[in-house]
Amino acid sequence: MKFSLIVATKNRVNQVDRFLRSLTTQGDENFEVIIVDQNLDNRLSDVVSRYTQQFPITHIKLETPGTSRARNRGLVLAKGDIIAFPDDDCVYPPGFLTKVSHFFADSTWDGLTVRVMELEGDRDAFDYCLQESGKVDYVTGVSVGIGPSMFFRSHSAKKVAFDEDMGPGMTWVGGEDTDYLLRCLDCDAAIYYNFDLFVRHPRPNDIYSIRQLIRREFTYGRGYGYLMRKRNAPWTYVTWELLIPFWLAVKYVLIGKFRDALTCPGMGIARIIGYWEGIQKFKGGNYHEFEVRSN
Missing domain, CATH: 3.90.550.10 (Spore Coat Polysaccharide Biosynthesis Protein SpsA; Chain A)
Known part of the structure; x- marks a missing residue:
């Protein structure tokens, strides 16, 4: 093989x-x-x-x-x-x-x-x-x-x-x-x-500075937001995925993981941006359907 x-x-x-x-x-x-x-x-x-x-x-x-x-x-x-x-x-x-x-x-x-x-x-x-x-x-x-x-x-x-x-x-x-x-x-x-x-x-x-990590989470978060719209994810799923980065930021602050907390707000904002960009791109139709079920 x-x-x-x-x-x-x-x-x-x-x-x-x-x-x-x-x-x-x-x-x-x-x-x-x-x-x-x-x-x-x-x-x-x-x-x-x-x-x-x-x-x-x-x-x-x-x-x-x-x-x-x-x-x-x-x-x-x-x-x-x-x-x-x-x-x-x-x-x-x-x-x-x-x-x-x-x-x-x-x-x-x-x-x-x-x-x-x-x-x-x-x-x-x-x-x-x-x-x-x-x-x-x-x-x-x-x-x-x-x-x-x-x-x-x-x-x-x-x-x-x-x-x-x-x-x-x-x-x-x-x-x-x-x-x-x-x-x-x-x-x-x-x-x-x-x-x-x-x-x-x-x-x-382990390999990126905090500035690089913030930039990385922003760019990948934008892509994930776009993916959710492209796959026409249900609103319950989208709402959770858009809110969870901000919840994680609070959680990390409370347990003292300040480095991790710094990357979360940008990720959350980027997911919102990416999702909105997906809405604009796929007006009038869905590129693919997202199905919450077993294949």
Whole structure:
């Protein structure tokens, strides 16, 4: 069973090197790497050259920015049975691809999502994850639709393209991964979440300054607000998701987590902005329906 690993990247070299190095510890060598390089220079040439001697790498340049656009380009080129979208700064633990291969070989699931944990240690990288394995539906998909955690059989992955208005480099920075997974559900893909498998990813709180974190939560919050309108989320859901950042700000202040509290108001405001922008864009019709039910 062959994997196609589509890596969209810009402005990173050491992180790409770290990810490719993690692929040398997989045991399962039946994979190809498709690097969609959005750098205007050749900063990745030496790294790619070093690993090309160990496994197949297709290195293409894409001058037009956008993670979603880059992943769509990779999807066209992918030849594997299983397609994945690792972030350029994530890491696969030793033997991880062998376990994923066994999962698909022993089941009929169309897709798999796994936990995303910090680079070292036992915490979740993004401070949220489902705590038990099970079938993914339209509600749980919002929690597990994280780019580096998703794996799909080729026939399911190629039915859906990433929304090129969403994702880093585009108007709405966040939400593109979740949107992709939800639209796979729209196409009747059966997706499983495995709590016991995980990839690793830097924790934002460990690598960004408070100013960078505030900016990050604002941009991703705007994308999530837009996603809720795009999926026509019910008002009860929208109201809760718009209010919860402000509730979290109060909670963090009360327990003394002032650094975490500082990021929440911007996130809440951004969700409102993104949702309003979605209203303006989708006047007269819904892009996709959001369904609060099991798939």
